[in-house]
Amino acid sequence: MKKLALLVSCSLLGACANLGSQPPVPVTSPLVQAFRDICLQTAPSFAEAHRVARQHGITEMTDMGFATVGFNADKSLGIQVKVSHECVVTGESQQDDTLTSQMLSAAAVNAGTTVPRKAPVKMVIAGQRFILMHDRQDGEAFVMLKPD
Template sequence: MKKFASLVSFTLLGACANLGSQPPVPVTSPVVQAFRDICLQTAPSFAEAHSVARQHGVSEVTDMGFATIGFNADKSLGIQVKAGHECVVTSEVQEDATLTRQLLTAAAVSAGTTVPSRVPVKMMIAGQQFILMHDRKGGEAFVMLKPE
C-alpha cells in the first residue's frame, strides 16, 4: 500500500512539475553518472541495468521478488531495478547542491529536450513516459519510474 501511495504521489506531482527550463550543467557527480549509465541509458526495459551497474562496482544483485537490488563493496552506491517499470540509484549523502540539476541535465540529454527546472518531472525517454525524482532525505535517491 505504501508503494502504491508513493506511485500515485509521484504521478500527480510529475504531471505539473515541468514548468520552464534551465541551462544544462556538467554531469560530474559519480552517482549521477551511475544513474545516467544504469537507468537512463538502459531505459525503457532496464534489461541491461545490472550489467552496466557492474561497471560502477555493483558486483552482485539479489532478487527480492518485487525488484532486484544490489550494492557496491562499501555500500556507498546501491541500485533497485524492476524491469520495465523502475530504476533507482542510491548513495550516501553528497555535499553537492547541483545534484538535482545534474540529474535533470542527464535526463534532458537522454530525452533530447530542454533541461526541466525541477523534479519530479515527466519526460519521454526512449519513446516512453517516465517520472524522474531526486530525494535527498537520508542520502541520495535518483528515481526513474514508469507511470501506470
C-alpha cells in the same frame, strides 16, 4: 516610447518562454553518472541495467521478487531495478546543491529536450513516459519510474 515598450515586451516574452527550462549542467557527480549509465541509458526496459551496474562496481545483486537490488562493496552505491518499470540509484548524502540539476541535465540529453528546472518531472525517454525524482532524505536517491 513605442520602441521602448516593444523592447520591454520582447524581453518579458523571452523570459517567460524560458521559465520551464534551465541551461545544462555538467554531470560531474559519480552518483549521477551511475544513474545516467544504469537507468537513463538502459531505458525503457532496464534489461541491461544489471550488466551496466557491474561496470560501476555493483557486484552484489539479489532478486527480491519485486525487484533486484544491489550494492558495491562498501555499500556507498546501490540500485533497485524492476525491469520495464523502475530504476533507482542510491548513494550516501552529498553536500552538492547541483545534484538535481545534474540529474535533470543527463535526463534531458536522453530525452532530447530542454533541461527542466525542478524535479519531480515527467519526461519521454526512449519513446516512453517516465517520472524522474531526486530524494535527498537519508542519502541520495535518483528515481526513474514509469507511471501506471
